[in-house]
Structures are given as C-alpha cells and as structure tokens.
Amino acid sequence: HWFFAWIGLELNTLAIIPILAKHHHPRATEAATKYFIIQATASSLILFSSILNAWHTGTWDITQLSTKLATITLTIALTMKLGLAPMHFWLPEVMQGTTLSSALIIATWQKLPPMSLLLMTKHLPTPILLTLAITSTLIGGWSGLNQVHMRKILAFSSIAHLGWTMAILILSQKLALLSLMIYILMTTALFLVLISNTTKTFKDMSQLWTKSPALSTSCMFILMALGGLPPLIGFLPKWLILKELTNYHLTPLATLMAIASLLSLMFYMRLTYITTLTISPNTTNSMMKWRFKPTTTISP
Structure with missing residues (x-):
C-alpha cells in the first residue's frame, strides 16, 4: 500500500x-x-x-x-x-x-527503502532509468577524481555503484539486488577501517601503514574490490551486468559503462597507492619517541 x-x-x-x-x-x-x-x-x-x-x-x-x-x-x-x-x-x-558512522548509514542502510520500492514497482520507464544509470556512472567517476576527503570520495563511489544497479534493474532484479548487496558489503568494510583509525583525508590514509600494516593491506583489497578488479568480489556484479546488457543488445550502453568505470578505478588506484605504496614522513619507527642528545660541546 x-x-x-x-x-x-x-x-x-x-x-x-x-x-x-x-x-x-x-x-x-x-x-x-x-x-x-x-x-x-x-x-x-x-x-x-x-x-x-x-x-x-x-x-x-x-x-x-x-x-x-x-x-x-x-x-x-x-x-x-x-x-x-x-x-x-x-x-x-x-x-x-x-x-x-553517520556517513556509513547514509551510504548503505538508507539506500534500502527506496531501492526496495523500485524493485516492487512495475512498468518503470526504461529510457529514464538507463539515462540515470549512465549519467550516475559518468558523474560518480568523474567527480571523484578531484576529491581528497574520504567521505566525498565514498559519496561519489556510491553514485557510480548505484548507476550500475539502475542499469540492470529493468532487465534482472536478482542481479540488481546482488549488485546492491555486494556494494553495501564492500562500503561497510571500508567505512569500518576508516572509523577504526579516524581516517578522513588522503593524508590520514598515507599514515595508515605506520599505524597498522595488516589493516592497510585489508584496505588495499577493499579498494581494489570497489574498483571492480578481478578476481575480487567487486568484479562479479560488473561482469554479470555487462554480460546481461550485451545479451539484450545494449552493447553501446555496456561499452560506455565499462569505460566510465575506469574513471572510478582511477581514484581507487590512487587511494591504494597512497595507502600501501607510500609511507608518510616519520622520524622513527620506534613506539618510544626519542632523540639523541649531544653530550659533548665543541669549543671554538
């Protein structure tokens, strides 16, 4: 009702x-x-x-x-x-x-009520949904390139991923649901990493390795999964969506979305590089912060 x-x-x-x-x-x-x-x-x-x-x-x-x-x-x-x-x-x-934590709720849980109504509604306008899908994928990838704040990057990531879900909503509701669930799983995992270290910017991400190498490695895999690199879990829905679009003779749309996903992959890879392949300037790796003190003075 x-x-x-x-x-x-x-x-x-x-x-x-x-x-x-x-x-x-x-x-x-x-x-x-x-x-x-x-x-x-x-x-x-x-x-x-x-x-x-x-x-x-x-x-x-x-x-x-x-x-x-x-x-x-x-x-x-x-x-x-x-x-x-x-x-x-x-x-x-x-x-x-x-x-x-509030951003995590907005990016994941708050997507469920509108999406469930879309899944229940029949006779949705296909041209409008496909237009929204390709626009979201392009804008989500393009706008995310210029960001340095993690919450904004994840907001544009959300827009791009929901574009993929919208593209397949008319053709296969089960695949749309699978895509949404995998997106929520990956985004929740990344947010939990950020919350545990209070990471908000690129600068904070560069310091993650010195705080926790294991968490930094996990973050790398989550980011690559969000980018859709095989054989990680994020590749599965994108591959199935492209396959389904091609089966319905929507090859131009599938090609454009595959190219647009490279924009998202660009900022995920940049984040991965900053997180795991660079170490922020640090005076010492010791847990105890100490410095040598001069014990002798040189007389003139």
Whole structure:
C-alpha cells in the first residue's frame, strides 16, 4: 500500500535526522537540514504520484502503478532519495558534513527503502532509468577524481555503484539486488577501517601503514574490490551486468559503462597507492619517541 510505504519512508527520514545532527556543529546542522529538505521533497513527490495513480486506477497497490505520469514522478522521487545523478548534489555535501558512522548509514542502510520500492514497482520507464544509470556512472567517476576527503570520495563511489544497479534493474532484479548487496558489503568494510583509525583525508590514509600494516593491506583489497578488479568480489556484479546488457543488445550502453568505470578505478588506484605504496614522513619507527642528545660541546 502506497500510503504505508510513504509513512515508512517519513519515519526513516525523521529517525536519521537526530543522528546526523547529534554533533552540535554548524556543518552537522547544515547536513541534517539539507538531508531533511531533499527527503521531504522526494516524499511529497511519492505521495503525489501515488494519489495520481489512485485517482486514475482506483487502487493504492504498489504493484499496480500504471499511469505514465505517476510512474515517471515516482522514479524521479526515488532516485532523488537514492542520490542518483543528476539529483545527486546533496549526497557528497551531507556525507562530508556528518561523522564517519553517520556517513556509513547514509551510504548503505538508507539506500534500502527506496531501492526496495523500485524493485516492487512495475512498468518503470526504461529510457529514464538507463539515462540515470549512465549519467550516475559518468558523474560518480568523474567527480571523484578531484576529491581528497574520504567521505566525498565514498559519496561519489556510491553514485557510480548505484548507476550500475539502475542499469540492470529493468532487465534482472536478482542481479540488481546482488549488485546492491555486494556494494553495501564492500562500503561497510571500508567505512569500518576508516572509523577504526579516524581516517578522513588522503593524508590520514598515507599514515595508515605506520599505524597498522595488516589493516592497510585489508584496505588495499577493499579498494581494489570497489574498483571492480578481478578476481575480487567487486568484479562479479560488473561482469554479470555487462554480460546481461550485451545479451539484450545494449552493447553501446555496456561499452560506455565499462569505460566510465575506469574513471572510478582511477581514484581507487590512487587511494591504494597512497595507502600501501607510500609511507608518510616519520622520524622513527620506534613506539618510544626519542632523540639523541649531544653530550659533548665543541669549543671554538
């Protein structure tokens, strides 16, 4: 029932707002306000589309969405909630303004309610979804190249990965669900590494090896998996999605998405290089910080 789905989305939004704004800092308050405005706008569009569909068809059933205008409005609203391009502008700013743990919730758990509604909805507009998919993949990869803050990089990573999920949503819902679950798994693993070391920038990443070599090595594998390098787990959904797109004679789209994924791979590899192949300047590797003291003086 669309009304209950809308209530669920509103409860979800109202529950996350205090978590985003719990740190009494202007940036946290700004992030929470931006998040609330975007989510409230998207929720109002969802309510509008469901009322429009109920007016035309006489039913509030989620699976019976058949009116063209209602379907397009709903698709735009749900993709706005997910943070897909070109409605993605709020996501990097909100994630940058919150703590790492709050950013983890936004990048993973908050994707589930809108995505579940997209999976349940029939007659989704294929051209719009495919356009959003390729736009998100390109913008997610291109915008991430210029970032030095980890939360913004992971925000653009989220946009790019959700672009891949949208591309296959119409053709294979099981594959879309697999892609989403693997993305959530990899992103959660990387966020846990960042949270354990309070890592926020490239500079912090370069110091990870001196703090914990084992964690730094794990981070390298997670980053390469996010980039989609074989034989790591991130390669599997991309390979299956490209294969499925080719089977449905969407080879130009598959080619463009494969090329766009190289942009994302670029900043993942740059992060991997900084994390594991460079060591930040350090006076000594000893746990005890000490210096030699001169014991003799040279007389003139």
